[in-house]
Amino acid sequence: MSSKPKTRTVPEETIYSDAPSAALHPLLSVDTIIFSVIGGRLNVLLVKRAFIPGKELSYPFQGKWALVGGLLDTKRDASLEDAALRRLLEKTNLRSPYLEQLQSFGNALRDPRKWAATVVYFALIAAEGLQLQSGTSVEEVRWWPIDDAVKLKLAFDHSHILEVALHRLRSKVEYTTLPANLLPAEFTLSELQAIYEIILGRSLDKSSFRKRVLSADFVDEARNVRKGPNRPAQLYRIKPGRNAVVFPRTFYS
Amino acid sequence: MSSKPKTRTVPEETIYSDAPSAALHPLLSVDTIIFSVIGGRLNVLLVKRAFIPGKELSYPFQGKWALVGGLLDTKRDASLEDAALRRLLEKTNLRSPYLEQLQSFGNALRDPRKWAATVVYFALIAAEGLQLQSGTSVEEVRWWPIDDAVKLKLAFDHSHILEVALHRLRSKVEYTTLPANLLPAEFTLSELQAIYEIILGRSLDKSSFRKRVLSADFVDEARNVRKGPNRPAQLYRIKPGRNAVVFPRTFYS
DNA sequence: GGAATAGTGTCTATTAGACAGTATGTC
DNA sequence: GACATACTGTCTAATAGACACTATTCC
Incomplete structure (x- = not known):
């Protein structure tokens, strides 16, 4: 996914700008919010910032929990999304199959060092076996x-960012098939329903849920069934290229 | 909305980063896409970049049409949104009552000068009398x-950005009351319906449209009526704080 | 009264939700 | 057969869309 940047770089002083002081660059970072359902509860992945004695000014929020992210590196990252994926891998050893952009946050005060902006991504992944x-x-x-x-x-304004992400997640659960990404490649409809119920915090009617999912035409029957001490359940998988289908209505109850 | 940044600025060389070359900053800009309906057609506001002879390298895409935007100025802009509003005002003399963040775009190649990212906002406004x-x-x-x-x-990747914005606009029209922002403060339901029809590119049933809008509880009756050579129409205004209500269903037909 | 647009009433088709009932596996 | 969970069928209530109808203004 990465490729070497090929731009000719113009020395900064010569970059024409209609702003008086273009050289006063802000910091630009990327952060990623990874959600997963583990043990029947919604979880988020956080990292604890290292202690680096003597560097408190230049590396703030030491020992604080934070979203996974870091400064952009124009030498190594071909794009914003590349940067987010690289940081995720570097800091947590995780590879996300996709990232959805949440929003960017930037102002003069969110970073004690200087004006800073961050582009935030989020993803839902299946935590099993990671x-x-x-x-x-x-x-x-x-x-x-x-x-x-x-x-x-x-750290930083990450608590605020987390709230925004949660809000987006909960609202998308109402009308999209996004939460299917919280499950492994093959899953039963009951498992999918359980995921929805966990995130929504309320139970859904089985019959309507199944009608809704099947008529949205975003899953295919898999070959296998899930065995258990009861009637086996049909396994499904997301149709290729359909990982966020929109339902024509929200859930009622 | 602007306030003076109060951060203590740490000299760049001392900023600790786990990236090897944090000093290689990308450019950060903001761009704004303003939509309006004029003469029964959806329009977008563009600016033509000035000709500045001899500055072709440092000020690229001279003479090309572009979105309204520019580099961030950490001295003058307290936040990303402030920056977008300031650029809009500077370049077009327009004040937008609100801005919604569309998405950020950033990679090594979109700007011929160097690695560049842009945070893009969009807004719908009533064009009359601007x-x-x-x-x-x-x-x-x-x-x-x-x-x-x-x-x-x-200029730049602005054609691509415009496509993304259009897609977002058209999809939001299906299930939100956002397009009401394309009208002046007071409007009739017929006028609102016309706006929806223009953006969607198809006609809607009057009766269902009215039921839908009124039951979404986002407009108040205004005092006045709109006079014409026929039965006068009730004027409505958006309820305070309700400028993007979500309908529980999408339009069918 | 005619023209024009505003606004309403009624019917139908669709469908979400409730909930009971049936199916199919293990033990 | 008991049980557990998968899956389906049927009824009801809500409502979007179709479309005809009524209302109110100017001329």
Whole structure:
């Protein structure tokens, strides 16, 4: 996904701008919010910022929990999304199959060092069998149940960003098939329904849920069934290229 | 809305980063896409980049049409949104009552000078009675009918950005009350329906449209009526704080 | 009264939700 | 057969769309 930038770089002083001081660049970073459902609860992936004694001014919020991210590196990142994927991999050893852009945040005060902007991505992934691993400048990586995470005082304005992401997630659950990404490639409709119920925080009628999902035409029957101590359940998989279909209505009840 | 940044600025060389070359900053700009319905057609506001002889390298795409925007100025802009509003005012003399963030775009190749990212906002406004005025580095400002605008080769990746914005607009029209922002403060339901029909490119049933809008509870009856050579029409205004209500269903027909 | 647009009433088709009932596996 | 969960069928209520009808103004 990465490729070497090919731009000719014009020396900064010569870049024409109608602003008086274009050389006063802001910092630009990327952050990624990864959600997963683990043990029946919605979780978010956070990293604890390393302690680097003597660098408190230039590396703030030491020891604080934060979203996964970091400064953009124009030498190594071909695009914003590349940057987010690279940071995710570097800091947590995780590869996300896709990223959706949430929003950008930028102002003079969110970073104690200087004017800073961040482009935030988010993704839903199946947590099963993932190998997390603390990477660069990270003391610890772990999943936080969402109810605990929102009570933390995260680094920078990350608590605020998390709230925005949660709001977006909850609203998208109402009318899209996005949450299917929280499951492994093959899943049963009951498993999918459980995911919806966890995120929405209320139960849904089985019959309408199935009608809704099947008529949205975004899953294919898989070959196999899920065995258990009861009637086996048909497995489904997301149709290729359909990972966020929009339902024509929201859930009622 | 602007306030003076209060951050203490740490010299760049001392900013700790886990990236090897944090000093290689990308350019950060903001761009704004303003839509309006004029003469029964959807229009977008574009500016023509000035000719500045001898500055072709440092000020690219001279003479090309572009979205309204420019580099961020950390001295003058307290936030990304402030920056977008300031550029809009500077370059076109327009004040937008609100801005919605569309998306950010950033990669190594979209700007010939260097790695560049832009945070893009969009807004729908009522065009009537607006005084456009070409500002800084702008040779011309004007409304372009959308069908013509998409055929232009805009500066940078602005043609691509315009397509993304159009897609977002058309999809939001299906299930939100956003298009009401294209009308002046007071409007009739017939006028609102006409706006929806223009953007959707198809006609809607009057009865269902009215039921839908009124039951969404986002307009209040105004005092006045709109007079004409026929039965006068009730005027409505958007309820305070309700400028983008979501309908529980999309339009069918 | 005629023209024109505003606004309403009624019927139908669709469908979400409720909920009971049936199906199919394990033990 | 008991059980557990998968899956389906039927009824009801809500409502979007179609479309005809009425209302109110200017001329």
